[in-house]
Structures are given as C-alpha cells and as structure tokens.
Amino acid sequence: MSHPASEPVSLYADPGGGAFADLARRLDRGLSVGVETLAGLLVLVEVVVLLAGVTARYVFHTPLVWSDELASILFLWLSMLGAVVALRRGEHMRMTGLVSRVGPQPRALLETLAITAPVAFLGMILYHAVDYAMEEHFIVTPALEISNAWRASALPVGLALMMIAAVFRLMRVARPATVLAAVAITAAVVGAFWTAGPVLKPLGQANLLIFFVGLVAVNVFAGVPIAFSFALATFGYLALTTGTPLLVMVGRLDEGMSHLILLAVPLFIFLGLLIEMTGMARAMIGFLASLLGHVRGGLSYVLIGAMYLVSGISGSKIADMAAIAPVLFPEMKKRGAPPGDLVALLSATGAQTETIPPSIVLITIGSVTGVSIAALFTGGMLPGLVLGVALCAVVWWRYRHEDLSHVARTPKAEVAKLAAIALPAIALPFVIRAAVVEGVATATEVSTIGIAYSTLMGLLVYRQFDWRRLKPMLIETASLTGAIIFIVGCATAMAWGLTQSGFSQDLAAWMAGIPGGAYGFLAISIVAFIILGSVLEGIPAIVLFGPLLFPIARAAGVHEVHYAMVVIFAMGIGLFAPPFGVGYYGACAISKVHPDEGLKHIWGYVAALLVGLIVVAAIPWISTGFLAR
Template identity: 50%
Template sequence: MNAVIDTAERDLLPSMETLQVGRRTALMKPIEAISAILLLVIVGLLIAGVVSRYFFDQPIVWIDEAASIAFLWLAMLGTAIAVDRSEHLRLTVLVARLPERRQLLAETFGLVLTGTFLAVLLPQAYKYAVGEMDITSSALDMPVGYRVSAIAVGIALMLSLVVARLFRSSSFSHFLISASVVVVVAVVLWHLAPWLRSFGDLNIAIFLAGGTALCLALGVPIAFCFGIATLVFLCFTTTMPLVVMVGRIDEGMSSIILLSVPIFVLLGCILDATGMGKSIVDFLASLLGHVKAGMSYVLLGSLFLVSGISGSKVSDMATVAPALFPEMKRRGHKPSEMIALLATGAAMADTVPPSIVLIVLGSVAGVSIAALFTSGFAIAMVLLVALAGLARFKARHESTDGTRRATGRLILKSAVVALPALVLPFLIRSAVASGAATATEVSTVAVLYAFLIGVVLYGGISPIKFYRMLVETAAMSGAILLILGTAAAMAWALTQTGFAFHLRDALSALPGGKASFMLISIVLFLLLGCVLEGLPAIVLLAPIMFPVARALGINDVHYSMVIVTAMNVGLMTPPVGVGFYIACKVGNVSPDEAMGAIWPYIAALLIGLLAIAAVPWFSLALL
C-alpha cells in the first residue's frame, strides 16, 4: 500500500510496485474471467443493498454475507493473478545491486522459499475448509467451508504458478542449490526445535524479524515474507497447529470494511481510463499556471484532488505526471525537482479520502472511518501548505515572462469539463464524514457515478478495456489483501508469545510520557514505511500501539494521522522507500538523479509531521 503498496500502489494497497509483467499462462484466462465476474457481482450486490436500504427502506439481510463470500474468492483468485503478472509488492533494491548471476540465484531461492511456504500451507488450508463445513452461515444457511475453500484454491493456484515459473526461468543448478539449502535448514531447525523453544522472545528477533528481513532482501514479495517468517516461527519454536495460521489469514482478509478496497481500486482504474483526472489537472493549470511556482502548485493541487477520487498513489502519479511534466520542463524545471515534488506530493495526499490506508487502519484499530476521512483531509492541507511554501521559495528566481494568463473563456471551459470530476472527492468525503453512508457504500456509488459520467461525458470505456480494468482490479486487490492476511497472522503470533504485552508495558513506562511515545512512534513508522509500506505496518503494530496511546490520553484520530503521515514520508524516502522508485519510474527519471533533490521536500514533510504531532488541533478541528 492512497495505499494501493498504494501495489501497490503498484501500491497497499498496495499495492504498489513497477515490475515487469510475467508471461501469461493459459490457466489464468478462465481465472481472470471468473475474477471479473466476481467483482461485478460484488458491485451489483452492494448497489442493490444501497438502493433497497435508502430508497425502499427494506434492507436485504443476506447481501453482506453473499458479498463477503464473493469477496474472499475474488481476493484469493486475485492473488494468483498477481503472481502470474509479477504484481505482488516486493523490495528489489538490494537484489538489483548484485551481479546478474547472483540475481538469478536470489530470484530462484525466493521462488523456492515461496513455493515451500505454499506447499506446507496448502494441506492446512484444506483442513481448515473441511473444519468450517460444520459451521452454517446465519443469513444464507450454507456451510462456511464453501467461503473459506477460496483460500485453499488460491494457494493451490499460486503454488502451480510458482512451480511453472521455476521451470520456465530458473536453471537446474540454481534450483538444486536453493532446494538443498531449504531442506538442510529445515532439517537443522527441526532437530534444534526443543532447544529453540527455550529462547523465548529471542525467537521473535531470529525468526519473525530476521526471517522477514532475509526474505525482503531476497526480493520475495512482502506478503510471502510475512507468511514464511510466521510459518517457520510456528513450526520450530511453538507447538501451535498450523491450521490456526490459515484461520488468522482468513480473519485478516475478511473484514466487511475491506470490501471497499477493490471498489476503490476499480474507481482509480476508471479515473485513469476516462481522463477524469486529467480534466482536473487542466482546470488547475488554467487557474494557476501563469504565476511563479504555478506549475508546482498545480501538481500539488492535482495530487490532492485526484487522490480523493482514486485512492491510489500509483494512479495519482500516473495521471498527473504525463499531463504536467512536459510544460514544467519547458519552463525550466529540472527533472529531479519534478520527481521530488511528485513523490512528496503523493505522500502528502495519502490521507485524502478515499484512502485505503485509512480504511484498513479503521478496521484494524477500531477507529471511526468517518472521523479518519474528515481529519485526513485537514492533515493533507497542512502538508500541502508546507510543500507549497518550499516550492514557492525554490521558484523565487523563476521567470514567467513567456507565460500567458489563461483567458476567462478558457478557464470557464476547463471548469465545466472538470466539474463532474471535481464533485466526486467531495461527495466521497462528505457522505462518509456525515454518516450518511459507509465507506463501502460510498465506494460503490462513486464507481457507478464515475462510470456513468465517464461514459457520457469523457469518451467512454470500451468493453475490452473495461474487462482489463476488472482483471487489474482483482490482481491489485489480491496483492493488497494477501499482505493484510499474512501480516495479521504474524501480528497474532506476536500477541500469542506475550511480546506484544511486554512491548506495550515498556512503551507505557517511557520517561517523558506522550512526547516520548509520539517521537518513538514517528521514528518507528518512518522506518517501517521505508521497508514495508503502510498496510502491513498498520496490521502488525496497530493492536500494540493504539492501547498505549489511549492509556497516555492520546486521541485515536490524532495518533492515526501521525503514524499514517510518518509511514507516507518513509515510503518516499530513499534509498529504501518503495514509493520513491515508483515516482522515478512514472516520471522516467533515474533514481540517482532524483535522490539528491528530494531531501528538502522530505524535510518539509517532516516539519509538517512534527507540527501535526505537537498540535492535536490540526487533526481534531474538523471533527
């Protein structure tokens, strides 16, 4: 992982990474078609629920349950599509520095680790599904096992794709070395298991922290990093049955609030396809393009508004950069400065609703999403002012002699074209903040609105393009949700060891009270934002950190804004921050060139972050 690791960005979530698309397999064509149908079914069910509740005052009680079933199947099939397309978020900075031969070995070793994890988990997922067959759902009166069978099916599909990629892209010698290392390490750990169990909390550092770090360094996708580390920890340092891990993954992926994730991802795709985001950029350019730092203001303002539609940093940057960068270059802006402003502007806008990170945080920490959306809008304004001030300072010598002010007719024309798109972010924020609708309901209405407006006013979407959007949404959503599932399993393992309680007690006893705890939180989430991106960090630490914050008298919404902002800054901070490299890729600028220019902008964000932490009013004034 605004998330969609932003997958994903190729944000949260995402999402959030720019990897080459893997060669498609024939097996995946029907899977993609099923996923597209499931997404349409979910949207249809949610729209039917909204219409029946608000227009006929007759809620359909089984809709949430049916949508939840389709949602888990969509998520697990999406994880397989993401594996096929190499769209799972991973950290490649360290592997990319290796010689080519060692890169190939590291890639093979990562695939073997991933395949081993899936092979061990598959029978446990089957066992979990069989056990759930004895439980009947309340509304549809059907065995719950039919829903959770999606986990076993998704794992089986991912395993087959990983094996196929090993045969297709790895040499036999690399495979043999990797498999031998895995087998030898497993045998050694098995024999040492009784001794390892006496290590207590040290096992957390060795297996959960160390295992995750090793897998990250090898370029293993983040979701599998968490899964592999947790699986090894449970196998060799506890007597816990592994089927429990599958249950935690199910729980982490199945919250009804998370139904809005694929819907907002689809909304971002529609935004890109119809050009609604570009119309906003053009309108702001007609208003501000003629003043000093005008194009910087337009870039920041566009990210602020477009983020409120798409909910995805990748979508935001991909919409704004191509529309503005040519004109900014013509006016003398350096490419490195443009990338710095693009990256930090995307970080600034990540709290603008609809933010997938805020939705996940509300789900995990039990904080009102309506309050988070309202506060997030204000916090983004604080960061916007900080970045705009720096941009104006840097543009103090900029020449605007050859720039003409847009005519009133042109401004009016661009405003009319942009108006339907401009309405959407404010519609989303006001509907959720007022309590008129849930985030899931608003996401569905927003998709319907954007689709109809896009078809009628912005040139439409061809059936082929729409189908590809549905499949892309499934892949991005699956990548985001698998991170949430495996991170939830790791968080549960931490809780079971008692480490979470020890950490909570240590943090509560810090000298300096609120101020010390807030500073430690900022540093911690800055570091985690660099490596993990927002979504997994939230799932791992929110259950630990929020009780401490509450005990110290820190408001939930205020603390949420501080940690989310810290993670966003970390995400864009080189040399590790994934978002920084996404911005470089979108703007087609070398990371080495952009790295030197981004630090003043990072400093501006940090000043804004410290102000947000020190002054709760910024977070709470609009509540």
C-alpha cells in the same frame, strides 16, 4: 502501495523449446486466462452486489439481508484469486533495493529464491488450509444459510493455484542450474530449521528475535515478497517453538482477509482507474493549470493540488500518480523543470496525501483498530493540507526566479469554461464524503456510488469510456487487491503470534515508560514508523503494530485519530523517501525518470514533510478539530 518486481528478461527462456516446454506454456497460459477472467468478474460482481444493497436500503427502504454476506464470501475468493494473479505477474510487494544492486548471477539467484521461498510456504500450509475448510463445513451462514465451506474453500484453492503458478514461473527461468541452486538453498534452510526445532523450543522469547526479526529481515532484504516473509516466519515460529495447531494460523489468515471494510480496497482501486479512463482526472488538472499556469512554479502547485484532489477519489497512490504525471510532466519539462525535481515532488506528494480520504491506509487502520472510518475520513483532510503548504513553501523557494516571459496567462473566459468542464470531476470527492457522513452508504459501499457516478460522467458528460480497457482494469484491480489483502492476512497471523508470545504486553510496558508523556510517545512512534514504512510499507506495518500501539496511545492521552494521522505520515515519509522507500521507485517508474536523477532534489521536500509532520503531531486540533463532539 504495490511495488511490482518486474521479471528480468535476461533470466527467462526463449519461447522456443520441446514438446514438454510447449505443454507447460499452454497450461500456464490457460491458468492465467482462467484465473484472471474469474478474478476480474468477481470485482464486477462485488460492485453490483454492494450497489444493489445501497439502492435497496436507501431508495426502496427494503434492505437486502444477504448482500453483505454474499459480498464477504466473494471477497475472500477475489482476494485469493487476485493473489494468484499477482504471484504469476510478479506483483506482490517486495523490497528490491538490495536485489537491484548486486551482479547478474547473484541477482538471478535472489530472483529465483523469491519464487522458491513462497513455494515452500505454500507446500507446508496447504494441508492445514484443506483441513480448515473441512472444519468450516459444519458452520452455516446466517443469511444465505449455506455451509461456510463455500467461503473457506477459497483459502486452499487459492493457495494451491498460487503454488501451481509459482512452479510454472520457475519453469520459465532460463537457467536450470539457478533453479536447482535456489531449490537446494530453500530446502536446506527449511531442513535446518526443522532439525533445530528441539533446540529452539526452550529459548522462549529469544525465538521472537530469531523468527520475527532475523528470518523476516533476511527474507525481505533478499527480495522475497513481504507477505511470504511474514508467513514463513509465523509458520516456523508456531510449528517449531509452540504447541499451537497450524490450523489456527490458517484461521488467523482468514480472519485478517475477511474484514468486510477491506472490500473498499478493490472498489477504490477500480474507481481510481476509472477516473483516469473517463478523463475526469485530466479535466481537474486542466482547470487547475489554467488557474496557476502563469505563476512561478505554478504547475508544481497544480501537481500538489491535483494529488490532493485525486487522492480523495481513488485511494490508490499508484492510480493517483498514473493519472497525474502523464498529463502535467510534458508541459513542466517544456518550461525547463528538471525531471529529477518532478519525480521528487511527485514522490513527496505521495506521502503528503496518505491521509486524504478514502486512503486505503485509513481504511486498513479502521479495520484493524476499531477506530471510526468516518472519523478518520474527517480527520485526514486538514493534516494533508498542512503538509501540502510545507511542500508549496519549497516550490516557491526553488522556482522564485523562474522565467515565465514565454508563458501566456489563460483568458478568464477559458478558465470559466475549464471550470465548468471540471466541475463534475471536482464534485466527486465531496459526493463520496457526503455519502459516508450522511449515512447513505458505509465506507465499504460508498465507492460503488463513486463508480456509478464516474461511469455516468464518462458516458454522458465527458463522452470518454473505452469499453476495451474495462477487462484489463478489472484484472489489474484484482491483482493489486490480492497483493494487498494477502499481506494483511499474513501480517494478521504474525501479529497474533507476537501477541500470544507476550510481546505485546512487554511492548506496552516499555512504551508506557517513555519519558515525556504523550509527546514522548508520539516522538518515538514517528521514528519507529518512518523506519517501518521504508522497510515494510504502510499496510503491513499498520496491521502488525496498529492493534498493539493504538491502545497504548489512548492510555498515554493521545487521541486515536490524531495518532492515526501522525503514524500514517511517518510511514508515508519512510515509504516515499530513498534509498529504501519503494514508493519513490514507483514514482520513478511512472515518471520514466531514473531514480538517481531525483536524489539531489528530494531531500528539500522530505525536510518540508518532516516539518509538516512535527506541526501535525504538536497540534492535535489539526487532526481532531472537525470531529463531531
């Protein structure tokens, strides 16, 4: 999930200024409107192209041979333009735990360094990206029979626009002295590494610690976006310690961002926003509340159940939380539930539902490890239920003495009416899953069926479709997509650098020697991925370590779907547990509750999640029992 870093208002200049500042603002606004509009249109075009492909193949039995190729070309452009929008808005994934705890002046400097460090990378890689696009000119695409430079040009264009957007963002910083200090520090660090190149080269694998542990850690904890932290470390490692042409790094960036299966990411994000806008999420929650509202802790059970159902539709945790919290929280507060407990449970359900299809993390695992998406979708339902039961046990204990004397039971006729209203919404997860399992659509295409279904339900059944919200939703989809896919690309390049260094073979040998066989391997994986999830978030951690660890898991006798469920839950716990888990702060932002209020409530839920994870790890059948034999 994305953790936007909001721009501190105190750091930014007043709208006043001279002619130069006015020109800069006009150019910045023009760039923003142009890129956002184009990125939003690309989301819409992708939906139309893929839906046309499904319809032509399944309804008319005449496949469009060019649809996947066109979708792939447009997807790279969408990802790069989305990354530009995310950079301008400050929405690239960052770890802000340290930045938010320092004083105003150090924070101002760190926030500015979080812009100048990406500018340094973009400036160094841009020439090689142009070179890469020119090399791709000689390759002709098989279906459309056009030069592949049309697709590859998205990389240099996107990188150049990101650099311009970052420079404009620097110009909006109020204190020129802070900007100069950040630029000087960035230049000094780059210069120091460049000068030390001859010393670093003979160090061999010790450079892995310097670049991929030291440099990445310093950047991440300083608040530099995670994607650029990976990119700077990889660029420095390849440029200073190997003879690898940097054209290769651009190629790996392209490879990581060009998996067609990742096209499911923007489509499911948009679907999640759509179900909230059409009132489908509200209808589901209203029905569940009518069933359980009179039970002690009933609305907490509704929260757990609603997150389970909505996760099966949207695939985006931010969309899930934004759809549910505003509907349930006012009534829960009215009944006396502490706000801290509400945000703690919301955060815990974020971790609990990470494996519910069509989870973006599941899609990412499938794209980088080759595990069947359909198998992951099938295997993810029951493990999420196990963790849900564990959370329900904590809810039962905490609310066993709740006073419900003032709460009236919903009449059966009203429950039946709400069930009828909610039925189209509740059917959507089953429509999506059936379309994949029955072969109607691929995991990439199936979201377009969900989008078409939700649009029809919003227009014809729920009569709730705000056309004015469509453009902001498309732009938000593009921004979040750019933040996610650019991380995948940079993490792919970093993983390639680690593999070429021989690290993967060393890691495989060490992991294979862990005592305890399959269970020993699972235990060490749980600890490692909880830590990785809290620092890196799920998607970059999976892209980095999935290709390395899944083959080792198979060799240790662990089923790959079982292993996927274990590592996803471990990362989810790390992601949504304080103090480092950025998912927890995302839940607080959506709930409008201060993070400190949830701290004393969340540990019981985290303990329940850990118990559920141990059960899922110890009993492989929970993950694999429903897979086709």
